[in-house]
Amino acid sequence: xxxxxxxxxxxxxxxxxxxxxxxxxxxxxxxxxxxxxxxxxxxxxxxxxxxxxxxxxxxxxxxxxxxxxxxxxxxxxxxxxxxxxxxxxxxxxxxxxxxxxxxxxxxxxxxxxxxxxxxxxxxxxxxxxxxxxxxxxxxxxxxxxxxxxxxxxxxxxxxxxxxxxxxxxxxxxxxxxxxxxxxxxxxxxxxxxxxxxxxxxxxxxxxxxxxxxxxxxxxxxxxxxxxxxxxxxxxxxxxxxxxxxxxxxxxxxxxxxxxxxxxxxxxxxxxxxxxxxxxxxxxxxxxxxxxxxxxxxxxxxxxxxxxxxxxxx
Amino acid sequence: xxxxxxxxxxxxxxxxxxxxxxxxxxxxxxxxxxxxxxxxxxxxxxxxxxxxxxxxxxxxxxxxxxxxxxxxxxxxxxxxxxxxxxxxxxxxxxxxxxxxxxxxxxxxxxxxxxxxxxxxxxxxxxxxxxxxxxxxxxxxxxxxxxxxxxxxxxxxxxxxxxxxxxxxxxxxxxxxxxxxxxxxxxxxxxxxxxxxxxxxxxxxxxxxxxxxxxxxxxxxxxxxxxxxxxxxxxxxxxxxxxxxxxxxxxxxxxxxxxxxxxxxxxxxxxxxxxxxxxxxxxxxxxxxxxxxxxxxxxxxxxxxxxxxxxxxxxxxxxxxxxxxxxxxxxxxxxxxxxxxxxxxxxxxxxxxxxxxxxxxxxxxxxxxxxxxxxxxxxxxxxxxxxxxxxx
Ligand SMILES: Nc1ncnc2c1ncn2[C@@H]1O[C@H](COP(=O)(O)OP(=O)(O)O)[C@@H](O)[C@H]1O
Ligand SMILES: [Mg+2]
Numbered sequence: 001x002x003x004x005x006x007x008x009x010x011x012x013x014x015x016x017x018x019x020x021x022x023x024x025x026x027x028x029x030x031x032x033x034x035x036x037x038x039x040x041x042x043x044x045x046x047x048x049x050x051x052x053x054x055x056x057x058x059x060x061x062x063x064x065x066x067x068x069x070x071x072x073x074x075x076x077x078x079x080x081x082x083x084x085x086x087x088x089x090x091x092x093x094x095x096x097x098x099x100x101x102x103x104x105x106x107x108x109x110x111x112x113x114x115x116x117x118x119x120x121x122x123x124x125x126x127x128x129x130x131x132x133x134x135x136x137x138x139x140x141x142x143x144x145x146x147x148x149x150x151x152x153x154x155x156x157x158x159x160x161x162x163x164x165x166x167x168x169x170x171x172x173x174x175x176x177x178x179x180x181x182x183x184x185x186x187x188x189x190x191x192x193x194x195x196x197x198x199x200x201x202x203x204x205x206x207x208x209x210x211x212x213x214x215x216x217x218x219x220x221x222x223x224x225x226x227x228x229x230x231x232x233x234x235x236x237x238x239x240x241x242x243x244x245x246x247x248x249x250x251x252x253x254x255x256x257x258x259x260x261x262x263x264x265x266x267x268x269x270x271x272x273x274x275x276x277x278x279x280x281x282x283x284x285x286x287x288x289x290x291x292x293x294x295x296x297x298x299x300x301x302x303x304x305x306x307x308x309x310x311x312x313x
Numbered sequence: 314x315x316x317x318x319x320x321x322x323x324x325x326x327x328x329x330x331x332x333x334x335x336x337x338x339x340x341x342x343x344x345x346x347x348x349x350x351x352x353x354x355x356x357x358x359x360x361x362x363x364x365x366x367x368x369x370x371x372x373x374x375x376x377x378x379x380x381x382x383x384x385x386x387x388x389x390x391x392x393x394x395x396x397x398x399x400x401x402x403x404x405x406x407x408x409x410x411x412x413x414x415x416x417x418x419x420x421x422x423x424x425x426x427x428x429x430x431x432x433x434x435x436x437x438x439x440x441x442x443x444x445x446x447x448x449x450x451x452x453x454x455x456x457x458x459x460x461x462x463x464x465x466x467x468x469x470x471x472x473x474x475x476x477x478x479x480x481x482x483x484x485x486x487x488x489x490x491x492x493x494x495x496x497x498x499x500x501x502x503x504x505x506x507x508x509x510x511x512x513x514x515x516x517x518x519x520x521x522x523x524x525x526x527x528x529x530x531x532x533x534x535x536x537x538x539x540x541x542x543x544x545x546x547x548x549x550x551x552x553x554x555x556x557x558x559x560x561x562x563x564x565x566x567x568x569x570x571x572x573x574x575x576x577x578x579x580x581x582x583x584x585x586x587x588x589x590x591x592x593x594x595x596x597x598x599x600x601x602x603x604x605x606x607x608x609x610x611x612x613x614x615x616x617x618x619x620x621x622x623x624x625x626x627x628x629x630x631x632x633x634x635x636x637x638x639x640x641x642x643x644x645x646x647x648x649x650x651x652x653x654x655x656x657x658x659x660x661x662x663x664x665x666x667x668x669x670x671x672x673x674x675x676x677x678x679x680x681x682x683x684x685x686x687x688x689x690x691x692x693x694x695x696x697x698x699x700x701x702x703x704x
Contacts, residue, residue: 015703049704052541054530056700071700074543082541088534090527092328093321104317105542149538 002030004066005157005188006051011060013046020046021057022212028190033183035203036192037299039311043212044192045085048161051190052082064157078106081155085162087146089134095145096121096130099152106153120152123178140171147175151182158182159190164198176202196299196311208303215306220299227297227305229255231268233275235282236291238262244287251277314544318552319559322524326560329523336520337564340513341571347509348576351502362395363434366407366416369398373419377477378449386441393441414438431634436504439640444667456480503666506578508633510587511658513568514594515624517561518602522620524553525606531701532606532613546696554599554689561595583665586674590661593681597654598624600688607695627655657681 006028013021021043028034036044050057051064053071062069064076089098099117107113121127124144134142147163160179164172180202183189193199199206200220207217216223224230230253245257245264253271257264268274275294282289303311326332367373373380387396397404397413404416408429415428415438424442428435456477463471526532528549530540539549569588572578580587605620630653632639642649642656650656661677668674 054537054540054701055704056702071540074545077541078543080541082538084534084537086534088538090325090535092325097321097324101317101321102538102542104314104321105539105544108314108317 002032004028005030005064006034006190007061007063007066008047008051009061011047011050011057011062013043013050013055013057020212021050023060024209024212024214026207026214026217028188029205030188031183031186032204033179033189033191033202035199035206036190036209037194037196037199037206037311038192038209039194042194042209044194044209045161046212047209048082048159048190048192052080052159079156081150081153081158083147083150083158083160083163085165087134087142089142089145089149091134093133094130095126095132095134095137098134098145099148102149103152106155116152116154119154120148123151123181124148125174125178138168138171139166140168140174143167144171144175147178151187155187157188157190161192162194163191164193164195172198194311196303200299206299208299208306210303210307216302223299223302224297227301228269229267229297229301230270231274232295232297233266233268233278234291234293234295235264235266235278235289236262237264238288238290242285242287244282244285247281247285248278251281315548315552318544318549319556322553322556323559325524325527326520326557332519332523336513336516336561337567340509340516340564340568343509343512344506344568344571344576347502347505351505362392363438364395364397364413365438366397366399366404366413368401368404368416368418370400370419372422376419376422377474378452379419379424379445382445382448393437417442426640440504443640447667452477452480503578503580504663506572506576507659507662507666508628510565510568510591510662511594511631511633511655512624512628513565514561514591514658515598515601515627515655517557517564517595517598518605518620518624519617520557520560520602521554521599522602522606522616524557525550525603526613526616528553529606530699531610531704532616537704540699546699547693550603550692550696554603557599557602558595561599562592565591565595581666586665586671587662590658590665590674590678590681593678593685594654594658594661596685597657597681597688600685600692601654603692604688604695607692624655627653631656631659633659651680652684654681654684657684 004027006026008027009025011021011024012019024043024047026034036047038044046055049055051062051069053062053069053073064073065079067073067076069076090101093101096117099120100113103113103116103120107116118127121130124147126141126144126148129137129141129145134145137145143163143165147160150160151158158179163179164175167175176198179189179191183204191199191203203220205217205219206223208215208223216226240262243259245259248254248264248266249257251274253268253274254266255269256267258267259265266278275292279292300311303309367383383394383396386393397407399407401416401418404413404418404427407413408416408427411429414432414434415426417424417426419425424446426439426442428438459476459480460471460473463476527535528539528546529536565588569591573580601623602620605616605623609616609619611619628634629638630642630649632642633655639656650660657677657680661674661681664673664677665671
């Protein structure tokens with residue numbers, strides 16, 4: 001791992017009634033995509049806004065690039081780019097002008113800025129719409145513009161707060177690819193979302209938040225170990241004359257078998273070739289099946305295991 | 314950075330149709346409407362003499378300046394007033410019967426004006442009495458000085474009446490005095506145009522407030538973006554302010570061109586001062602807008618309401634909706650005029666119209682500058698190390 005780019009220690013943020021962030025600590029390292037995963041209201045945006053010194057937090061310490069972050073830390077701000085949860089663009093300005101305006105808050109040189117704006121448009125694939133006004137853009141394109149406005153100045157550290165909410169699949173893939181490209185070009189990325197698939201897809205390290213607290217952290221694989229199962233195989237039976245569950249339970253690595261109507265779900269705590277072994281067993285028993293598939297646990301299973309509820313409601 | 318901000322601020326203002334309408338087009342439309350309304354009045358007749366009553370008691374008769382002036386104003390074809398000299402009871406009945414616009418009673422040397430409503434005639438009546446009052450102070454002061462001079466030089470046998478008459482003639486004769494207050498010159502229409510100019514100045518606050526809101530993290534999403542950028546708050550504030558001042562400047566320019574060449578309003582000989590005053594007035598409006606944006610921590614619409622209410626209150630207390638209010642404030646809470654930018658603008662414009670000496674104009678201009686400086690100062694202070702409890 002590289003140098004620490006963000007160090008958050010014991011951060012607490014209280015609104016009038018509510019402890020939105022409840023003593024969290026985490027570090028983000030250079031050139032990684034750091035995922036902040038949690039359901040709505042778990043305190044992700046509050047954390048980001050506190051780290052950025054927009055919010056007055058109750059206690060704790062925040063360092064960016066090894067230095068304390070304050071509202072006046074202009075040189076730290078210069079190296080940072082932020083994409084907020086709400087789309088923040090001017091409806092009076094075109095796509096190009098919007099990016100140029102926000103980029104100009106960081107970069108004064110005209111030539112340099114022009115290049116930056118072009119690069120940003122290319123990264124999110126919005127070049128064809130440069131003369132469009134925001135209200136002429138689809139939801140996905142608007143989100144892409146929103147991202148371009150935040151990263152045009154080529155920051156070393158990028159915060160993205162739920163950048164893919166209400167976005168079509170094509171734009172979503174475009175956005176996720178863009179974020180990985182930014183990382184590959186040397187940026188450090190903090191990415192918050194409540195979509196676990198996205199986190200699994202792009203994040204190098206992940207922190208799972210719930211009710212203002214960090215309930216788990218690590219790489220995707222590390223987290224999945226917490227789910228209690230390593231593999232889940234579901235079998236759709238053709239007919240339910242025979243009940244093969246007792247036999248399956250005796251197979252290697254099986255921790256649990258669950259049957260509901262014609263569907264059997266088998267949980268494993270490890271092992272390889274589990275699916276082949278199960279198929280052999282079913283053939284031996286003369287049980288015919290219509291479907292069979294294997295699933296690795298998802299972060300949703302992890303969340304379920306840790307909190308007893310689903311990540312998405 | 315400053316130029317970048319400035320350029321885009323202009324774009325943002327001119328791209329906002331609502332803003333353009335209220336700050337640029339609306340005053341022009343009002344000017345044209347006034348013009349239509351007033352040109353009808355002026356065409357149909359020279360302003361009719363205004364019927365008033367004067368309570369004819371010893372207090373009035375002993376007030377030489379007023380009784381003489383009113384006598385003049387009530388005589389001839391181009392008289393301003395039709396004056397009935399009567400007692401207070403009678404005057405009251407005449408007023409409630411609608412026979413007169415208002416009546417005047419003298420107490421302690423000061424005229425007390427009673428009117429029923431706030432119309433143009435009432436406004437003119439109050440204005441004229443205001444002017445007689447100002448004039449009377451001038452005459453009294455210089456008369457006193459003259460008497461003191463004569464006393465000092467050992468003259469014990471002074472003809473007081475002669476002294477005051479001489480002074481009165483001097484005051485009336487020189488340029489320091491009133492303009493002719495006959496209906497032809499006594500332009501209440503100008504009062505309306507002055508109010509319009511004052512209003513146009515103050516509504517410039519909408520421009521600066523809109524721009525400032527774009528800079529504030531608790532008001533707009535783009536404000537969050539600006540706040541996490543390394544652009545200094547002070548420089549963003551000044552960029553917004555100068556861009557809105559530019560737009561306001563051109564707005565005023567168009568308004569003045571319209572007033573001068575289409576409406577053909579008569580600004581007298583002091584156009585440069587009048588323009589200077591309206592630029593200072595605009596600065597006051599713009600800085601007020603910034604201060605409301607920065608200091609009032611509520612949502613955008615609520616801020617708009619606060620700003621518009623503040624301007625409306627300023628207009629009300631400066632007598633824009635009826636001159637009686639101005640008189641009440643002048644007599645009872647004059648300090649309000651010293652903090653009310655609308656009063657500073659209208660008062661400055663009136664004084665340019667009526668007086669040759671520029672003392673009141675200078676006081677008003679300086680007051681506007683001080684007001685703007687104070688607004689800017691508190692805005693800067695409010696912006697320092699700004700962090701929010703909640704977004
Ligand atoms: N300005 C605010 N005032 C009071 N409570 C707030 C405010 N903003 C957020 N909250 C509360 O704080 C909690 C965390 O919110 P947030 O950080 O926005 O969550 P997330 O971004 O993970 O969806 C939520 O319960 C939310 O209702
Ligand atoms: Mg959020």
